Amino acid sequence: AQADVAMRRHIRTQAVQAGSRNTLELLEETGHDLVQTSSHGGARESHAKWQGRVFSLSGKSKKYPPFYRETGYGSVDGLCGANCKHDFGIYVEGQPLRYERDPDGGDEKREERYQAEQKQRELERGIRAAKREATALEAAGLDNTKERLRLGKLQKRQREHIAAHPYLSRERTREAAMESKAHIYPLATDKTWVREKLMPGKGAGTAADVSRRAVNGKSYHDKVASLPIPKRASEAVYAESRRILRDRDGTGYERMSVVSWKKGERVTDTFGHGLKSQACGLTAKQVEACRRTKGGVVLIHNHPMSSPPSWTDIRTVAENDWVRSSVVACHDGTIYEIKVNDRSVVQAYEELRELAKRECPNVGGDVIDQLATEMLYERNEEAKWFRLTKKK
Structure with a gap:
């Protein structure tokens, strides 16, 4: 054993x-x-x-x-x-018996239940074995898609078996590979885009409606999968970006989700936070959880007006070494991915902002920020402070 x-x-x-x-x-x-x-x-x-x-x-x-x-x-x-x-x-003589002699109602029913429980134990052994193999491959940095597919099939069979025998109940502890603390996600199919739900219904009739044509189907999945990030992380980015878009459809508000760079596991998100236009920041506790994630994280958030990454988006990557990449999911289906090559981009932006203030002394701070960001994008073509990948 x-x-x-x-x-x-x-x-x-x-x-x-x-x-x-x-x-x-x-x-x-x-x-x-x-x-x-x-x-x-x-x-x-x-x-x-x-x-x-x-x-x-x-x-x-x-x-x-x-x-x-x-x-x-x-x-x-x-x-x-x-x-x-x-x-x-x-047992005290004369007292009622606490237990039935035959709770099943006959040998035939008892044998049927016994065999059903043995089948459940067999499926549990298979689930544990699939988890062990998937965990071992993941630890070795190898693809474990086949094992996760097998895990998904076994768990489906377990659900069907229990549904067919009402006297059985799911025993999660028996399905756990106790020597491994890693959480292995099962797969129902090796094509993530197939199992994801389509964006439901029609939009709210606003400029921030999500384009169903752009985000429903394989092309959107392939667009995300082609980003320069690890496969497991890109699959998670795909799932999280659609989750965010479904939640923010028709609104001018943003949401953020964070997944691990190595395993693609969700670290935290801002679902449930209060609505803040053009903002989706993490709490101090959430930042600490990201900081502790081995190998770093990928940030995913939406831009309702489908605008390119802002200076805040770029600075977040530049100032936090635990951020390996940041992905912006636009409501029109465009995807942006940011990686910072040179953290001196922060100082460069401040210098450009001072320059914009001198050249345009009579305009407001928001306009100055926009001008500085535009100049940063132009200078970046030569300086290469950051790499911006756009998938339209």
């Missing part, structure tokens, strides 16, 4: 046996001789014959059979043995 399976079985068995020893000590102290075993649906055949019955611990009772001989208590395959779910407790 795998280490996690053996450990789970050992812990469960030890807990059951510890409880049974305590019960026996209590019986001895109080002088009780009679016990009743518990019962549950789908018991294995060898245990079903004694579950829910009353026994005599001493074996001297003429009415009730001997406990140790009938139940096999103390043996590996007996009551409270390996993987046994049964236990026992004090």
Whole structure:
């Protein structure tokens, strides 16, 4: 057995046996001789014959059979043995029985339930194995798409199996590969764009409506996939950009989501934050979570008016070494991606802003900011402070 399976079985068995020893000590102290075993649906055949019955611990009772001989208590395959779910407790003569002898309503139904539970255990083993393999490949920097697809199929079969047997319930802890803390996302298909929901309905009739023609379908997925960022991160950027666009459709407001550069896992987002026009900043706690993300992060946010990255967008990348890339998802379907090559771009912008103020002393600060940004874009063609990728 795998280490996690053996450990789970050992812990469960030890807990059951510890409880049974305590019960026996209590019986001895109080002088009780009679016990009743518990019962549950789908018991294995060898245990079903004694579950829910009353026994005599001493074996001297003429009415009730001997406990140790009938139940096999103390043996590996007996009551409270390996993987046994049964236990026992004090029974007082004349009191109602706590457990049914046959909770399934017949041997045929009991066997059906037993086989259904065994099938569930089999699927759980397959899910754990797929997670281990996917985790190992990811840790080695190798593609684990095949294993994640297998994981998705196994989880789908598990859902269908449980739905077909109402007495079963999903046991998530049994599906966890306990030696791995990494979260592996299953895949239903290797084409992310196929499984993503289309932008629903019609827009709100504003200038900030998202173009369905531009963002629905494979072409938008391919556009995002062609960005110069790792594959897992680009798949996450695709999913998050569409999630943001669905949320902000028809509004002039922005949202931000952050995914890890290496694994594409969502780190945090601003969904649920108050609405702020032209702003989608992270809280101090969220910034700290990004800073702690191994390998850095990718920022994704929207521009309702489909404008190019602002100076704030560029500066955010330049001033934070944990930002590996920033992606702007425009409502018209355009995608921008920013990487900063030279952090001196911050000083360059400040100098250009001072220049704009001297040349246009009678205009407001917003206009100065816009002029400085335009000059920065022009100078960047030669200086190469940052790289801007545009996908239209």
